[in-house]
Amino acid sequence: MKIVVVSDNHGRLEPLKDILMLHQDAEVFIHCGDSEMPAEYLSGYVSVKGNNDFYGDLPEYRIIDLNEHRILVTHGHRMMFLDNREMLVNKAKSLNCDIVCFGHTHVYENRIQDGIVLVNPGSLSRNRDGSQTSYAIITIEGNNIKTKRLEYKFGCKF
Template identity: 40%
Template sequence: MKNILIISDTHGDRTELAKVIARHANDTEAIIHCGDSELEGTDEVLKGVNIVKGNCDFGTDFSEETLLEIEGQRVFVTHGHLHNVKMTHLNLLYRAEESGADLVCFGHSHSVAAFHERGVVFVNPGSLLLPRQPREATYAICRLTEKGIEDVRFFERDSGEEMTSLRLEV
């Protein structure tokens, strides 16, 4: 089993980002940041982090999207602004199908989301800095096994406590 730490929309807050990464350093095999870090690609806190460019990230340090292979699962990562995720998930679904993704990680809305559609699991971890829904700052951990995606769990930034009401069992 492999755990993926999924973070988004940290908007320049290195301190909180570093705390969450350190909290899960021993129990996650991959870290994904879904954009709007507002940090330089050379920033030490991003070392080993798979990150994409958000609408508040300027410069050329990050790509708009990436496709990773983790535990035999294809993981598509994007910020979401180019797919209009605040209005619909249909564009993101089409892109996921084009890329053959099993898991899609995205941000932009600052709102937690976890659902599956047409065999694809979608995760928006919310925001570590400026949460909208729920009001708590959040991040997610997705558990993968050789059989596929097991679940998606959400955690409150400050306490690290799981928000069990938001868990998605796949």
């Protein structure tokens, strides 16, 4: 199963549309918040509310139940302090999730902490570590969960 994870496009529509087109073989598209867009622009994406999202009524977090795995989707700004991911991990555990997709930091991250897979795709507006704007692909085959970072270049026409 292929899952696409994006975050923090901060008003830029082009990457959201391009990424849907580029990955038509994906089963799920996740948006971890700070789109700064009304809900209609997020169609196709399972989306949550970021600290800069004032349109509509997006939830603070969502759970995607894939039978063998459960993904917690959240922006994460209320559940992180600097490099500390303990609150995110504990929230995932309390909700019986084994994967967390989050955003907010604008820095790509993929680590396993306490058995919980943490994935931050980076930002589709500007990455704070100076790297190219990015998103993530999670591939799940049984118990095997693989994550990779992909770069998004503005103006790409596939």
